Amino acid sequence: MTTSLPVVINLLAKSLEVAPESITGETELESLGADSLTVIEVIFDLEEHFNIQVGDERPDLKCVQDIADQIDRRIASQVAAP
Known part of the structure; x- marks a missing residue:
């Protein structure tokens, strides 16, 4: 499975x-000083980068890997969708 972690790190x-x-x-x-607005902006950038739509769901994101996991799940679900 491809991981979006390097892209998430670079955008953050x-x-x-x-x-x-x-x-x-x-x-x-x-610890990075990322507030909820910053996280939302990064997610928007990730949606554009990966050509995906995360939608309105915003799970509890505490660490950088949480964002990458969310993006990876969305990519996997869109690839699996007909």
Whole structure:
């Protein structure tokens, strides 16, 4: 399964103006200073990047890997859909 984690890390790093090397999947969004608006903006960017639609559901996202997992699930479900 392809993982969106590197793309998520790069988008968060750019949005928050931090070095991508300082972000891992386990990095907590709060420790990066990412508020809910930042997370939503990153998700919008990911939707555009991967040509997917996440929709209005916003699960509890605590760490960077949570965002990547959400995007990966959406990509997998759209690939599986006829």
